[in-house]
Amino acid sequence: MDQKLTEKIKKRYNRVSRIFNSMDRMIKESWREDLLKNVKGNVLEVGVGTGANFLFYPDDIHLTCIDFSPGMLKHARNKVNTLSLPYQVTLNEMDAQQMDFPDNTFNYVIATCVYCSVPDPVKGLKEMGRVCKKDGKIIMLEHMRSENEIVGKMMDILNPITVNTWGANVNRKTLDNINSAGLLIEEKDDLFYSIIRKLIVAPIK
Ligand SMILES: C[S@@+](CC[C@H](N)C(=O)[O-])C[C@H]1O[C@@H](n2cnc3c(N)ncnc32)[C@H](O)[C@@H]1O
Numbered sequence: 001m002d003q004k005l006t007e008k009i010k011k012r013y014n015r016v017s018r019i020f021n022s023m024d025r026m027i028k029e030s031w032r033e034d035l036l037k038n039v040k041g042n043v044l045e046v047g048v049g050t051g052a053n054f055l056f057y058p059d060d061i062h063l064t065c066i067d068f069s070p071g072m073l074k075h076a077r078n079k080v081n082t083l084s085l086p087y088q089v090t091l092n093e094m095d096a097q098q099m100d101f102p103d104n105t106f107n108y109v110i111a112t113c114v115y116c117s118v119p120d121p122v123k124g125l126k127e128m129g130r131v132c133k134k135d136g137k138i139i140m141l142e143h144m145r146s147e148n149e150i151v152g153k154m155m156d157i158l159n160p161i162t163v164n165t166w167g168a169n170v171n172r173k174t175l176d177n178i179n180s181a182g183l184l185i186e187e188k189d190d191l192f193y194s195i196i197r198k199l200i201v202a203p204i205k
Contacts, residue, residue: 001097005119010068012167013117017050017071027113027141031191032056035141035198041107046096046128047114050075059086064106066094096124101131108132109203112141115177116168125181132203138183140199144174147194175199 036056045053048065049072057063067073073091080089094100096111096118109132118124128138146152155171162170178185178201187200 001120001123006068006095006097009117009119009167012165013067013069014071016166017069017075026143026196027052028191029056031141031196031198032112035112035139036110039108039110039139042105043108043110044101044106044128044131045110046124047111047118048072048076048091049113051079053110053112054079054083054085054089057085057087061087063087063089064092064101065089066092066096066099068093068095096127098123099127099131103130104133105131106133107136109136109138110140111138113143113168115140115142115174116144116170116172121172121174121177122180125178125183126204129181129183129203134203136203137186138199138201138203140174140201141191141196142172142174142199143170143192143196144194145171151193151195 032053033056036053037058039058039061041061043061043063045063045065048067065076070093073093076091080091097120109128111128115121115124132138145155159169159171162168175185182204184202185199186202189198191198
């Protein structure tokens with residue numbers, strides 16, 4: 001794992017955390033609602049950010065969240081303290097590339113718009129597979145490089161700007177990364193062309 005790169009991306013998220021809520025208008029609330037409506041039991045959210053998903057979880061879960069950015073976690077903590085959520089939430093400062101949880105811990109592992117910025121995405125995806133129970137599911141909503149070659153090339157050109165200002169890569173080949181992590185994509189819905197996708201992924205058996 002490239003520790004220097006991890007620190008650099010973490011700093012960028014700390015920097016944008018104050019304005020993140022107003023910046024992040026890319027994901028529709030109805031997509032979050034649809035993604036999370038059926039999760040149950042012991043749930044892990046990786047890269048929780050400012051807690052944009054909190055209002056869309058069912059009532060009867062136990063939610064554990066991680067993020068490596070203290071700045072983003074501060075906003076998530078404020079939300080937990082002000083929203084009176086009907087379920088229990090634990091927030092941890094932790095790197096998705098090296099989680100402290102034992103194998104087979106969670107019924108559901110969630111990530112929304114996270115794998116554009118995890119410095120070593122395959123390592124992070126493997127970790128999600130490790131901590132998810134064998135009969136559990138990994139549920140993701142991610143933006144990725146377009147399969148349209150012209151749009152994909154434009155995303156490649158734009159990528160250095162987004163990484164340097166914000167920390168997010170707009171041209172990640174997330175489906176390839178999931179396959180490289182040894183995880184199995186069971187369902188794939190295109191929400192915005194091939195750029196924003198809902199994915200249901202089975203952990204490593
Ligand atoms: C674009 S934001 C998305 C936040 C939230 N999931 C949402 O849907 O609004 C990406 C988040 O992933 C976190 N992140 C990126 N790499 C991470 C890593 N290696 N470990 C933990 N969190 C990470 C960032 O700090 C940031 O909060």
